[in-house]
Amino acid sequence: VAQSHIRVGTFQFFAGKGDVEALRALADHVIARHYPETAEAEHPYAAMLEGGVIRQAALVAQWMLVGFIHGVMNTDNMQIAGETIDYGPCAFMDEFHPGRVYSSIDQQGRYAYGNQPSIAQWNLAQLAQALLPILADDQEEAIRQAQSIIDSFPKRFEAAFTEGLRAKLGLFSADDGDLALAQNLLTAMTTGEADFTLTFRWLANVIDGQNLEAQNPRFLFNDPALFEDWLALWAARAEREDVAPADRAAAMRAVNPLYIPRNHLVEEAIRAGEDEGDFAPMQALLAVLAHPFDDQTDVSRYALGPLP
Numbered sequence: 575v576a577q578s579h580i581r582v583g584t585f586q587f588f589a590g591k592g593d594v595e596a597l598r599a600l601a602d603h604v605i606a607r608h609y610p611e612t613a614e615a616e617h618p619y620a621a622m623l624e625g626g627v628i629r630q631a632a633l634v635a636q637w638m639l640v641g642f643i644h645g646v647m648n649t650d651n652m653q654i655a656g657e658t659i660d661y662g663p664c665a666f667m668d669e670f671h672p673g674r675v676y677s678s679i680d681q682q683g684r685y686a687y688g689n690q691p692s693i694a695q696w697n698l699a700q701l702a703q704a705l706l707p708i709l710a711d712d713q714e715e716a717i718r719q720a721q722s723i724i725d726s727f728p729k730r731f732e733a734a735f736t737e738g739l740r741a742k743l744g745l746f747s748a749d750d751g752d753l754a755l756a757q758n759l760l761t762a763m764t765t766g767e768a769d770f771t772l773t774f775r776w777l778a779n780v781i782d783g784q785n786l787e788a789q790n791p792r793f794l795f796n797d798p799a800l801f802e803d804w805l806a807l808w809a810a811r812a813e814r815e816d817v818a819p820a821d822r823a824a825a826m827r828a829v830n831p832l833y834i835p836r837n838h839l840v841e842e843a844i845r846a847g848e849d850e851g852d853f854a855p856m857q858a859l860l861a862v863l864a865h866p867f868d869d870q871t872d873v874s875r876y877a878l879g880p881l882p
Contacts (some may be wrong), residue, residue: 578655580604582701583650599710604828608655619708620719627698627727629656634694638687639742640831641667641770645677647685647693649700666834668879670763670770676837677805684828691735695727742774743808744781744826746815755811762804766795769879771834773801778826780805781812781819831866833873838880 580600588596595695604614605622631821632657637644644651644661651660663677672688680686685693702709702720709716732753739756740748763773768791775789778784792798792805812822862876870876 576659577655578607578624578653579659580654581650582654582697582704583648584654585701585704586649589707591746594707597704601705601708604654604784610666614817617709617719619705620723622719623698623702623709624726625815626654626656626701627723628730630694630698631691631727631730632656632734633658634690635731635738638690638735639685639738641670641832642850643674643676643685644690645675645680645685646870647690647697648668649697652694652697654701660671665837668836669767670760670773672760672764673680689730691731694731695724699724738829741829742826744778744812744817744822746817746822746825749814751809751811755807758807759804762795762800766800768794768796768801771831772877772879774830775827775832775877778823778830781826782823784823828867830870832877833862833866835863836876836879839876 580603585597585600588600601619601622605618609622612618612625615621629650633854637658643665644658644662645663645665647699649844653659663680665676667674667687673683673686675686682691702724706713706716706720709719716734736753740752741761743752743756759773762768763765763770772789773791773794776789776794779786779789780791792801795801839859843859845854846855859876862870862873
């Protein structure tokens with residue numbers, strides 16, 4: 575289902591062989607197929623690289639905004655068009671922790687949730703390295719172009735991530751303190767061992783009062799005071815906007831999923847299909863996940879983490 579299977583590693587293959595002609599042909603193909611807007615740029619290959627930086631920054635931000643950990647972010651699993659492919663030991667987090675990993679071989683946490691932006695930038699640096707022979711005739715100029723583009727990744731990621739966090743918190747305007755406000759919540763969630771998906775989803779209930787007796791974010795924290803302290807800061811920030819509570823809550827539910835493919839549900843579906851030839855659990859899970867933002871009847875267990 576990907577647009578193509580061309581990866582950073584594909585460029586590294588030809589660069590490693592010293593085949594500049596093949597490298598140029600591959601880059602021309604990628605421009606024509608994935609980045610046609612860069613074809614007329616003054617430096618098309620540099621523009622293609624910059625396009626890759628922009629797409630990867632947005633992609634990794636999207637992963638992290640739903641608590642997704644790719645798990646195997648090597649250069650051969652990083653698709654050049656900015657799509658998610660070749661995720662193996664991946665997962666969506668239950669309790670939030672920035673150091674969470676889901677690969678038994680990732681003992682050092684290289685591909686942990688919180689490391690994904692820096693790993694993406696490192697991968698893009700390898701792409702830039704591979705492209706140096708065709709970026710410019712003068713290698714010093716090629717290095718300058720490449721370095722400038724790669725150095726732009728952190729700001730691009732932060733902008734995409736901050737915009738997404740702002741939406742998850744139901745904030746309609748930009749404020750310099752929004753990222754810090756969101757990070758404070760993530761820190762409280764880490765300490766409080768709170769469920770990532772449900773904390774953001776149930777936050778909308780605080781706005782419009784829906785089902786707070788059963789779905790109050792404070793219930794997700796091992797110490798509810800962690801959430802209550804942050805809630806006061808969030809409420810003060812939201813009060814600076816003239817937004818109706820119903821509109822804010824609806825906007826939050828539109829970007830904060832209620833249902834994700836939780837590990838225990840995926841494992842349940844796999845075991846039923848592989849061990850018993852019963853694919854009904856898989857079909858039921860897929861049916862729920864087809865509408866992740868909608869409240870659905872009689873499927874409440876799909877919204878919850880594993881039982882203790």
